[in-house]
Amino acid sequence: MSVESTATPESTPVVEASTTAAQSTGSRASRPKAATRPAGGLGLRDAMPELGMTEYWYPAIADRKVPRRKGVRRTLLGQEVVFFRGKEGQVVALSNWCPHRNASLAQGKCHFAGTITCPYHGLTFDETGEAKAFLGEGARSRYIGRRGADARSFPTQTHKGLVFIWMGEGKPSPIAEDVPPEFFDPKSLVLFSQQRWKANWRPALENLQDSHAFYVHRNSLEVLSQDEHGLNLLLHMGPERPPTKIVNGRALVFENTRFFDFQDSQQKRKTNIERAEFQETYPGLGGAKFPRTKVRLHLSHVMGFLRRHLRQERDWMVKDEEWSLGVHLPTTFRFDYQTHVYSRAVTPKNADESWIFYYNTSYPATPLRRLRHRLNYVLYYDWKQHRNFSGQDKRIVEEISYKEPQEKFSSSDAFPLAYRLLVTEHSRKPDAD
Ligand code: FES
Ligand SMILES: [Fe+2]
Incomplete structure (x- = not known):
């Protein structure tokens, strides 16, 4: 198993690091083997998604940081998320941008159990992201039930006081595959x-x-x-x-x-x-x-x-x-x-x-x-x-x-390099689900 550094426009000498050979080298003085690689190719570093692998459970926020009557905004994997409390008191997560005109839901209030209300025109979402009421338009609003009125929701689970979130495109994997x-x-x-x-x-x-x-x-x-x-x-x-x-x-x-x-x-x-x-x-x-x-x-x-x-x-x-x-x-x-x-x-x-x-x-x-x-x-x-x-x-x-x-x-960089291989070769990809 060998890895290659990012290629430069010219043909550049790069270190060839094998995860086994490099780590079992017996002497501190030993030199990594240099090899000339052809130009081109993105390299393992750039093959790792800049905003993270999406099809995983990640730790997101401590349960105690989420109040009862308000939302909390967090940026995760390049997306804005609002956390608030569902009907049972559990922490739930929606996309932070109101689908109506993109106000920030984190500025809103939780007037009713298990919901969050947009601070702008009062669109009110339940914990699944379904728009349930439009307080600004009143009870006869025709917006409710309309396609596209709902907010995206993200699955969450809380364990030992820590909230984990799934932001993938596919069906959530069993959380025990991703969390210790x-x-x-x-x-x-x-x-x-x-x-x-x-x-x-x-x-x-x-x-x-x-x-x-x-x-x-x-x-x-x-x-x-x-x-x-x-x-x-x-x-x-x-x-x-x-x-x-x-x-x-x-x-x-x-x-x-x-x-x-x-x-x-x-x-x-x-x-x-x-x-x-x-x-x-x-x-x-x-x-x-x-x-x-x-x-x-x-x-x-x-x-x-x-x-x-x-x-x-x-x-x-x-x-x-x-x-x-x-x-x-x-x-x-x-x-x-x-x-x-x-x-x-x-x-x-x-x-x-x-x-x-x-x-x-x-x-x-x-x-x-x-x-x-x-x-x-x-x-x-x-x-x-x-x-x-x-x-x-x-x-x-x-x-x-x-x-x-x-x-x-250097050969002592074998561990982070092997991690790059793990990510590029073994991680779940969005289209795999
Ligand atoms: S922007 Fe949210 S209700 Fe209008
Ligand atoms: Fe350190």
């Missing part, structure tokens, strides 16, 4: 946060499992608080990563999860970080070393010592391979920390912005542990993981010039 299993498990605790990144969904998602982690996040609290194993994983985001495979045509996962096993490394009490050279010497920089100090290495020993003595319990939480370490269609990245599961899902907003949803999943055995986990999330984890750590990604990703005519890949 913990959302349907009564025993799980799923906490989530939402951010807006000023970046297209593709660069936002491709900020994954490549060689940026140790460098970009080197001063994050997350890196400074890693034990030896965690630091080692961050250090080896390059060609040493284990190979990936595609599961059920829906997920790209790592083949060898032992590589990531905190529990395993804890039992052995040592990891190969002590054998690896933490500070490498760069001949091109006159023999300079990077990192410049061994502070992070020493800190990792302290953290490792503490964790081993606190006997922090760890075990794999995700049993289903399809939802294990990797990325699942449409846009959910997963990492099983064995104390909780980290997920990051991207919902395209428009061509230049994305909604980022972070899920933190755990299975606390007692109400007290549940409370402790919640408190930790609110008071510390949310800031540490999503603001401090991911804020460093956000800052870089928002400034990427994604539309540049070419990219020159």
Whole structure:
């Protein structure tokens, strides 16, 4: 399996990255193979739809953000949507533009249970989008029942307080094919946060499992608080990563999860970080070393010592391979920390912005542990993981010039490249339904 960068008008040397070969390369110094490709072809990057894959369920909005008597407007996959509450109190969604003369329904009111009324002439829609009354024209209005008077509705489902939306052209797929299993498990605790990144969904998602982690996040609290194993994983985001495979045509996962096993490394009490050279010497920089100090290495020993003595319990939480370490269609990245599961899902907003949803999943055995986990999330984890750590990604990703005519890949870019293949070759397409 090989991938090709976007071709330029001239014949340009590009890196040929195989998802298996590139990731199993044993040395950091190894060079990707360059090949000359003929001009033409859009390339995988441009074959991914700019406004997102439409035939999927996406996280849209927290249930608690939708009031009782008003609508809330959100831009999702390039479309304007209004969320309000249906008859049973559930969150429902319609296209935001009133079919009469395109006023914004989100400015309207919910005068009657399960309806929203356009702020302009009072056309009133139920939760299916059917126009039920035209308050401005009165009860004898002949507009009601007329073809084209109804608003487009989008299927929604709410799980664990998060509203998911289907904006596809086809019949909605079973939601469990697109949304992680913990959302349907009564025993799980799923906490989530939402951010807006000023970046297209593709660069936002491709900020994954490549060689940026140790460098970009080197001063994050997350890196400074890693034990030896965690630091080692961050250090080896390059060609040493284990190979990936595609599961059920829906997920790209790592083949060898032992590589990531905190529990395993804890039992052995040592990891190969002590054998690896933490500070490498760069001949091109006159023999300079990077990192410049061994502070992070020493800190990792302290953290490792503490964790081993606190006997922090760890075990794999995700049993289903399809939802294990990797990325699942449409846009959910997963990492099983064995104390909780980290997920990051991207919902395209428009061509230049994305909604980022972070899920933190755990299975606390007692109400007290549940409370402790919640408190930790609110008071510390949310800031540490999503603001401090991911804020460093956000800052870089928002400034990427994604539309540049070419990219020159390294072998350590194999993961995001493999994701491009997953999207272009395996994702549901609008005409497939
Ligand atoms: S624009 Fe909505 S009722 Fe006229
Ligand atoms: Fe990152």
